[in-house]
Amino acid sequence: MKYVDAQQVQKKMASRLLANNVAKGLFLLATLFGLVVLVILIYRVVAQSIGWLDADFLMNKLSTAPERAGIMGAIMGTLWLMLVVAPVTMILGVGTAIYLEEYAKKGKLQSFIQTNISNLAGVPSVVFGILGLTVFVRALDLGSVVLAGGLTMALLVLPVVVVASQEAIRAVPQFLREASYGMGATKWQTIKNVVLPASIPGILTGVILALSRAIGETAPLVVIGIPALLIPLPEGILDRFTILPVQIYYWTIDSALVAEYANLAAATIVVLLIVLFLMNSIAIIIRNKFQKRY
Amino acid sequence: MKGVFILAKAVAEEKNKLNVRKMIEEKKNSASLGNFTEKFIPGTLFAIAAISVLTTIGIVVTLLSETIMFFREVPFLDFFTGTKLKPLGEDAVFGVLPLLTGTIISSAIAMLVAIPIGVMTAVFLSEYASEKLRRTVKPLLEILAGIPTIVYGFFAFTFVTPLLRSIIPGLEPTNILSPGIVMGIMIIPMVASLSEDAMSAVPNSMREGALALGATKLEVAWKVVVPAAISGIIASFVLGISRAIGETMIVTIASGSSKNFTFDITQSMQTMTAYIVEVTGGEAAAGTTLYYSLYAVAMTLFVFTLIMNLVAQYISRKFREEY
Structure with missing residues (x-):
């Protein structure tokens, strides 16, 4: 009795192998699709920015005349915003991570906070904008200033820092903690002198990634009311401000009226992408160079 | 003399000795x-x-x-069944259906792009690509995921829309099709990366078993790996949908602010997120119905995305196959 009909198998084999090869080609094309779009996107933006992106563009203030317009205000606004976001999100994020990993007892409370953080990560950024508008801009009556925008943004990127810090703290091996306790150190001394120094590369990577997310976010800040108007350069965290992505937004929607605004938007995008690229590179270098493996 | 010296030394040592x-x-x-x-x-x-x-x-x-x-x-039912949205003027009407259709249609277009391309990318990276190729392609896809949405909005408005208009003559300058496609491109890396993680978690022994029975790589991928990783793959779809529903800048820029209740994808439609941006940008005075409508729409949006995220968590926890 024959279990396998060799001829039948032979006949089918050709079409099965063909299907395999066709599918492989298709999958490869799908993979290339994303990469091709990436290339087109960068090419388009760079091509449109040529002739517009120069030192004057970086140093000039905003202007309605395209040839005189610059992004100094947006650059300063972005820097001020980061000066608020970085410390706030770092203190909140690392503090939460230490609590969850080192102090919280495994149980309902801990898993509740954990679930809450992962749900917070899924809340659309525009909703955070509404929170910022209601609480910081209106209830606390700060107005659409750097501080209000920074606090909103810090809450938005908080989950990124918490999760990254938790992973970094969890990666510190238990024997380091035990050695520290064995020397007579208290819990906080152990965390401060052993756990945090060992996990700082992972934490920094998370903070930088969170900041690069914050730099590119537009919607929450449009919602809290950054104007398209010409405003003076911000000089403190209680000044009104604009940032790079919001500037891109207004120039893009106005490009229907003044065609050159599209070039200004493209030039600003190039600046934004370069900043993001540098930040991500630093994050990767920190991760690869300073992360110890135990 | 020597004895005294030793004694003195001993005393000194006693003094210096640490009393822990x-x-x-x-x-x-x-x-x-x-x-x-x-x-x-x-x-x-x-x-x-x-x-x-x-x-x-x-x-x-x-x-x-x-x-x-x-x-x-505004009565609850009027809001959720109203097909007319006219937030300004004397005879303001607040029906959320135009925004809901805009949101659902743009997300559907996005997922029609992101699901097939994302899954095929994941299968390629997990089953066909060499380790070296995978290590080059994955970071490049991560770049795609890291590009700010405002840049995608610019891309949709200044490149994809004109391109589509040269193919589809009836397309309006602002339409829901172009931002839908671009959102899909934005979500590809998310679907691909999460699905690839799920597929990589399928143990090699299962692949080897199927290969030993004479299966081709395609059959291994389609009949063994994908079914085994299906919970992770579907969770990635749901997270992608949630991302598309909450996406703001691409649709705000490229789809305009028409509040028509329509299913015609060549026309301008407004999504819930774009409505929020439009109303806050206009600085609606606190206390007006227009101002409150902002929160009603945001609440609807929040509930939608929350449900999607919970569903994704539920799927990946409940239907995970443990090996």
Whole structure:
């Protein structure tokens, strides 16, 4: 009795192998699709920015005349915003991570906070904008200033820092903690002198990634009311401000009226992408160079 | 003489000898500050951790309280079944259906792009690509995922829309099709990366078993790996949908602000997110129905994305195949 009909198998084999090869080609094309779009996107933006992106563009203030317009205000606004976001999100994020990993007892409370953080990560950024508008801009009556925008943004990127810090703290091996306790150190001394120094590369990577997310976010800040108007350069965290992505937004929607605004938007995008690229590179270098493996 | 010297040395040594027990005692008595820190720190850290919970409560409370105000002025049913949205003027009408169709249609277009391309990319990277190729392609896809949405909005408005208009003559300058496609491109890396993680978690012994029975790579991928990883793959779809529903800048820029109730994808449609941007950008005065409508729409959006995220978590937890 024959279990396998060799001829039948032979006949089918050709079409099965063909299907395999066709599918492989298709999958490869799908993979290339994303990469091709990436290339087109960068090419388009760079091509449109040529002739517009120069030192004057970086140093000039905003202007309605395209040839005189610059992004100094947006650059300063972005820097001020980061000066608020970085410390706030770092203190909140690392503090939460230490609590969850080192102090919280495994149980309902801990898993509740954990679930809450992962749900917070899924809340659309525009909703955070509404929170910022209601609480910081209106209830606390700060107005659409750097501080209000920074606090909103810090809450938005908080989950990124918490999760990254938790992973970094969890990666510190238990024997380091035990050695520290064995020397007579208290819990906080152990965390401060052993756990945090060992996990700082992972934490920094998370903070930088969170900041690069914050730099590119537009919607929450449009919602809290950054104007398209010409405003003076911000000089403190209680000044009104604009940032790079919001500037891109207004120039893009106005490009229907003044065609050159599209070039200004493209030039600003190039600046934004370069900043993001540098930040991500630093994050990767920190991760690869300073992360110890135990 | 020598004896005295030794004696003196012994006395000196006795003096220098560390009395550890005594030191610990001293330290314990003087370390009230340390003790204080030790008791103080957990409470402080708990307060910090509670801020994330407070944020969620803050979001829910602000949305809910103002949404209740809204439904005092506009009946609940009128809002959710109304096909007409005209927020300005004397005869303002608030029906959310135009925004809901805009959101659902743009998300559907996005997922029609992101699901097939994302899954095929994941299969290629997980089953066909060499380790070296995978290590080059994955970071490149991550770049695609890291590009700010405002840049995609610019891309949709200045490149994809004109391109589509040269193919589809009836396409309006602002339409829902172009931002839908671009959102899909934005979501590809997310679907691909999460699906690839799920596929890589399928143990090699299962692949080898199928290969030993004479299956081709395609059959292994389609009949063994994908079914085994299906919970992770579907969770990635749901997260992608949630991302598409919440996406703001691409649709705000490229789809315009028409509030028509339509299913024609060549026309301008407004999504819930774009409505929020438009209304806040216009600085709606607090206390008006227009102002409250902002919160009602945001609440609807929040509930939608929350449900999607919970579903994704449920799927990946409940239907995970353990090997």
